[in-house]
Each structure stands twice: as C-alpha cells, then as structure tokens.
Amino acid sequence: MKKVVEGSHAVSEAVRLCRVQVISAYPITPQTHIVELLSEFCSDGSLNAKFLRVESEHSAMAALIGAASAGVRTFTATSSQGLALMHELLHWASGARLPIVMAEVNRALAPGWNIWTDQTDSLAQRDTGWIQLYCEDAQEALDTTIQAFRLAETVFLPVMVVLDAFFLSHTYEPVDIPDQADVDRFLPPFKPAFSLDTAHPAAFNQLSPPNVYMEMRRDLQDAMEAAPEVLEHIEGQFQSLFGRRYGALEAVQCDDAEIILVTSGTITSTCRLLVEKLRAQGEKVGLLKMRLFRPFPYEMLKRRVLRARKLAVVDRNFSFGACGIFAQEIRAALCNEPKRPLVFGYVAGLGGRDVTTDILEEIYWTTKTTAHPESESVWVGLQQPAPAA
Amino acid sequence: MIEVRFHGRGGQGTVVASILMAKAFFQAGYFVQSFPLFGVERRGAPVEAYLRLDTRKILIRTNVYTPDHVVVLDPTLLAAVDVTRGLKRGGWILVNASAMPEEPATFASFRLAVVDATRIALKHALGTRTHPIVNTAMTGAFARVLGEPPLEAVVHAIREEIPIKPQANIAAAQEAYEAVVFLRPSVAGGTPSLALADDSSAAS
Numbered sequence: 125m126k127k128v129v130e131g132s133h134a135v136s137e138a139v140r141l142c143r144v145q146v147i148s149a150y151p152i153t154p155q156t157h158i159v160e161l162l163s164e165f166c167s168d169g170s171l172n173a174k175f176l177r178v179e180s181e182h183s184a185m186a187a188l189i190g191a192a193s194a195g196v197r198t199f200t201a202t203s204s205q206g207l208a209l210m211h212e213l214l215h216w217a218s219g220a221r222l223p224i225v226m227a228e229v230n231r232a233l234a235p236g237w238n239i240w241t242d243q244t245d246s247l248a249q250r251d252t253g254w255i256q257l258y259c260e261d262a263q264e265a266l267d268t269t270i271q272a273f274r275l276a277e278t279v280f281l282p283v284m285v286v287l288d289a290f291f292l293s294h295t296y297e298p299v300d301i302p303d304q305a306d307v308d309r310f311l312p313p314f315k316p317a318f319s320l321d322t323a324h325p326a327a328f329n330q331l332s333p334p335n336v337y338m339e340m341r342r343d344l345q346d347a348m349e350a351a352p353e354v355l356e357h358i359e360g361q362f363q364s365l366f367g368r369r370y371g372a373l374e375a376v377q378c379d380d381a382e383i384i385l386v387t388s389g390t391i392t393s394t395c396r397l398l399v400e401k402l403r404a405q406g407e408k409v410g411l412l413k414m415r416l417f418r419p420f421p422y423e424m425l426k427r428r429v430l431r432a433r434k435l436a437v438v439d440r441n442f443s444f445g446a447c448g449i450f451a452q453e454i455r456a457a458l459c460n461e462p463k464r465p466l467v468f469g470y471v472a473g474l475g476g477r478d479v480t481t482d483i484l485e486e487i488y489w490t491t492k493t494t495a496h497p498e499s500e501s502v503w504v505g506l507q508q509p510a511p512a513a
Numbered sequence: 514m515i516e517v518r519f520h521g522r523g524g525q526g527t528v529v530a531s532i533l534m535a536k537a538f539f540q541a542g543y544f545v546q547s548f549p550l551f552g553v554e555r556r557g558a559p560v561e562a563y564l565r566l567d568t569r570k571i572l573i574r575t576n577v578y579t580p581d582h583v584v585v586l587d588p589t590l591l592a593a594v595d596v597t598r599g600l601k602r603g604g605w606i607l608v609n610a611s612a613m614p615e616e617p618a619t620f621a622s623f624r625l626a627v628v629d630a631t632r633i634a635l636k637h638a639l640g641t642r643t644h645p646i647v648n649t650a651m652t653g654a655f656a657r658v659l660g661e662p663p664l665e666a667v668v669h670a671i672r673e674e675i676p677i678k679p680q681a682n683i684a685a686a687q688e689a690y691e692a693v694v695f696l697r698p699s700v701a702g703g704t705p706s707l708a709l710a711d712d713s714s715a716a717s
Contacts (some may be wrong), residue, residue: 128536128545240551261574290551291574296535297546390574397572476551480575 126300131262131292132157134299135201135227135285138269140171141307144199144225145314146191148176148184152206153239154289155229159201181206185213185224192222193328195319197273200224203289204231204245211249214282218253218344220329223276223314226254227269228286229293230389230440232475240476241289243389243441247417247449253344255283255351256418258388262299265292267368268415270302274311274358279347286417288440289476291390306365348419355416372416375428377403381410383491384429384465386437388414388450391472391479395438398484409488414450422457429458432465436491438484439501440473447471447500468494469501477505514567516577517655520596521586524556526648529674530586531562533652534662536670538566541662546571559594584655585609586630586647591617603700607658609647613696625697628654633688637681649675653686657693664690 129137135158139147147166149159165171174191178184181202188198202210207228217224232242246256255275259265265287272283287293320328332340352372363369376399378384387395392413402409412428412435429435439448446452451469458464468491473479483505490502517534521527528549535547543566550561563577582605583596590596596606602622609630616625630650640646649671656667667690668683675682 126539128532128539128547239553290548294551295546295548295574296532297571298539298544393572393574478576481573 126298128296129262129299129301130157130294130296131265131287132229132294133161134262134266134301135269135287136161136165137299137301138266139199140165141302141304142197142199142270142273142311143308143313144171144173144273145196146174146176146188146198147200148178148187148191148198149200149202150178150181150184150206152181152203152231154231154241154293155201155203155206155227157293158227158229162199181209182213185210185217188224189213189217189220189222192217192224193220193320195314195316195321197277197314198222198224199226201227201229203229204233207245207249208233211252214249214252214254216329217282219340221280221344221347222282223273223280224282225269225272225276226282226284227265228284229289230286231289238475239289241291241389241440242474242476243286243439243449244443244474246284246286247441247443249284250418250449253281253348254418255279255281255348256416257283257285258415258417259285259287259292260390260392260413260415262292262295262297263368264370266299266301267362267366267370270307270311271355271358271362273314275351275355277314277316278354278358279351280316281344281347281351286389288390300366302366310362310365351419352416352421352424370415372421373424373428374413374415376411376413378410378412378428378432380408381431382408382433383488384410384412384432384435385484385488386412386414386429386435386450386454388417389440391438391440391484394479394481395484398481398488401481402485402488407488407492417450417453420453420457425454425457426461429465430461430463434466434468434491436468436470436487438479438487439469439471440479442471442474442501451501466497468497469499470504471501472504514565514571514573515582516580517564517566518577518580518583518596518600519562519564519586520583520590520594521560521562521648522556522590523554523558523560524644525586526646527560527586528562530584530648530651531564533648533667533670533674534564534655535566536674537652537656537662537666538564540666540669543567543662544569544571551576559590580604582607582659584651586651595619597623605658607651607655607693609651612694616696622700623697624700626654626658626693626695628689628693630654630685630689633685633692636688637678637685639678639681639685649682650685650689653689654693656686657690658695
C-alpha cells in the first residue's frame, strides 16, 4: 500500500516486515526516528521483538553480537559519533560472520558539532568487513533494508544500509509498503547452522593462531566477493515479488556518454534532473549511481565506465591527506586498464551543505572544459573568505 | 512543480502542517515531498517547513529557495522574518491573522489572504489558551486559497496523522476553509497557475 511516510519510518516499517527479533540501540540524531518508531511497534505488539535500550552504541552492537550468535535476527541504527564508538565491534560482527543489519544515517563527525549529512562516518568503516549499500530515496531505503537481511543471512556478513541525514531521513514522500505475506515469501526465518545453545554448549571465536587466522580472513573475503552475485540473484526474486530492483550500480545514459557523473545517496536523485536537462541540450552526459560500496563492484564499474572519456566523481565525504573516497576507490579500480577515463574528483556538500543542481552543473562544465584533472579533489562551493561562525 | 514554504514558531505544529498538506495532496493524486528546515528546533523560535507537489515523481532533493507560495502560522513572524524571501511573483501569502492593518510594502507583488486560525483553534480547544495549535486550521485555509486539494483530502489526512482530538482538528480545518478573507486575490504581472489537476493517476 502506498503511503506518505518519513524516510526514517520507511526503514522502521521494513524492519517490522522482516520480523526482527532483537533490536538494540542508543539514540542519536538524525537516526533517532527509526528506533523510536520501532520501540512503538514493540510496545503496541505489532512487532514481536526484544528492544534493548543500552547505555552506548558500543553496547548496542555488543548486545546484537550476543543475540545474533544465539541465532536470532537483529537490527540497530546509528549515526556519526555513535558509529565511530561502535568501530571495535564492527570488526567483531563481521569476523564472527554475524548477519546483523544496521541502518546508518550519514551525519558529519564533530567538531564542529554538526547533525547534518556527510558520508565520512560510514566510509571510515570501509575496512571493517561490513557490506555497505547507499540509498537514494525512501522507497529504496525500505527495499534495501528488506534485501539486506536476505543478503546478510545468505553470505553471513553484516550489512550497513546507509541513508543521508534529513534529505532522506526526515523527508516525507510516497512509499509503497509491501504486504507481510510477500515479505515472508522473500525472507524466510533466520536459521543458522551454528548458534549458541545452552543445551549444546560450545565456544565461538576462540584464540585463532597464525595457522588458522589467515584462512578465516580469506573466508570473509570470499563471502564479500560472492556478495555482488548473491545480491543480483536476490534482487531478481525481489523484483518478481515487488516489481522493483536497483542493482549494485545503476547506469543512466552511460552507453554513449563522454562524461559520466558518479554519485551516491540523495545527490543521485537531483543529478537525474541535471542529466535530463543536459541531454536535452545535446550534451553526451551519463550518470552512474554507486549503491554497493563494499564489496566494491570492480568489474561492474569497469563495464559501465571504460568507454567514457571523463568521470566526474561527486564525494560528500573526505579522507584527510588524500581525497574524496569514492574518487579514490574508482581511480584504484581503473588504474590497470590500458584505456580508461580521466577521473575528476569533486568534494561537495560536507556537513549538510546543499548540493543543488547548480553545483552539479558547475561540476559538469568544469569537467568538460578542463583537459586533465588538476588535483585529486576540487572542493566545490567554498566561500572565500571563510564565513564567520 | 509547486513549492510551498511554511513559517511558524517551534511548538505551533508547522512541520505537521506541511506533512498534512503532503498527505492531502497525495490523497488527491499528486506526487509529494515534505521536509522541515534541517536544524535544531526550539519552542518559540522561528521554524520553516517545505512542501513540493508535482504530477511526476519528484527527483529534486535540495532545499526550497524560490517557493510558489508561503503560509505564515504566526503573524508576529512578519516583523522578524522576511517571509517573501525567494517567493515567486504572484504567489500566495496566507497569514494567520484577524486582519492585516499594516501590510509590509514587500507584499505588493503577491496575492494575499488571511484567516483567523488562532480564534478558530481556541474555539475548538486545540492547544492551550496561551499556545493554541493552529496547524490544522491553516491546512483547511490553504486548501481553500489554492483551490486544491479538496477539503475531504485534508480531512482524510488529519484523520490519518493527528491522533489527538481528531474531530476538533477536522472541525477547525473545515471552519478555516470557510473563513478565509481574500485581501488581494490577484496581482498584475502573471500569477503561477497550479495546472496540476490533469493527471489524476499520478500517484497510483
């Protein structure tokens, strides 16, 4: 049924439809609405889950690691400093191969104190062994959350569903909320082969010396490498039930494009309008939406972009001392190709600054009129001199 | 696409007014998008919320800079905030006021209507004597000013969204719909038209 709901609440609805059994969370803006509605579902009985309100995000993840080890479906949500505080246990969740799903609402890291959107928080967790999927709108946030449980429980890796603060989390728009029976068909109950069970005592995640540790790491990487194909398979089934699919990447007008704009999150949606406008003016421009960031979809990316002359990568994030993180990963993915597009990196929209169609158009024309990238990242829209606080 | 900006003060239900209108327009067959000013809200401080409506899926996900219309829930804001900022010529300004004794000179190029939403909210015991909740009355008045969505869609949205005193809120919207005073129903130099009612299957 189609309803006008908030982006955060679209995620909460998905978690209810997935019959999650344990939720553990600590409130932090802009994620709070997700777990607030879930706690209402738990109290009104529409979701039969145990809701654990813990004293920190570190404890939230610790509680889910325990619950998932005991074989139940688990969920949490966080942002920014909360995710940073979880960092240690993110490694534990993936290393223990626990299919925990987390909604991560992108928020800038402090200081200066800032509650607005910025992807640096989630991208800083790229080496923790979590699958990461970036969402464009509320429908995709709902659908991706449902797909995330199926994906996590197939490859035994935790999945982070990432959404922009406010531009997605606090925006109301029409969302098609699936029927419970269809979600039940898509997502069977979670039944792991191994789980903590007092009737059959066992110890998990014991000392793993050099003679076994490396193979365990390789197993984790094998699971990561399998994930894109598993996602494609899962999305095929999702599409037959719900009529929607997104792909690890989405290429819009890329086949004959000379310049491809590369985006993630809600910037993608605004960028679709710009591509429509520029195409109407005869510009050979395409748009590549990056949805799956971990595992990084190397081969899919190459198939989509190698024919283009230039890529303009828009990063709402930054790695200090380096450059925008999507641009960095894309350069690395293409570096051994004999014929490859030039990669122009742009940093825009940090700390929630609006990325308008004008900003995106400026990025396009700069890319078109510049023969060769002049730096790793061009910062777009900086005020000169810097404004007083 | 039509863009609307709502001005109010924290605690008056400004964000909910925008959500109610989004739900009402959706009910009437439009694509909608509603969001608050992305900030830190405090009771009594000026707040803004936004609404977009269109006959196709709304792709733009940026702030609203040049609204077609504005709705002002608190008349004291007129002295504190430039409610005409970016407003398109000929757009509607709907103000919660019993009258407009001193109309700002900047209003000349906009259509203007008032509704005494505070009186209506107090009459229906919405909020308190000192802090009446005027948002549902304003949604009824706004539907009247734009000619859309139908009042029944507003009533439907209130029933879905407002768990407290739904009947009183509906009555306030209905009364405000009838109580709008059109001070300047048209201005010279082109007025943006809604022209959206031709695609009733938009949200199917």
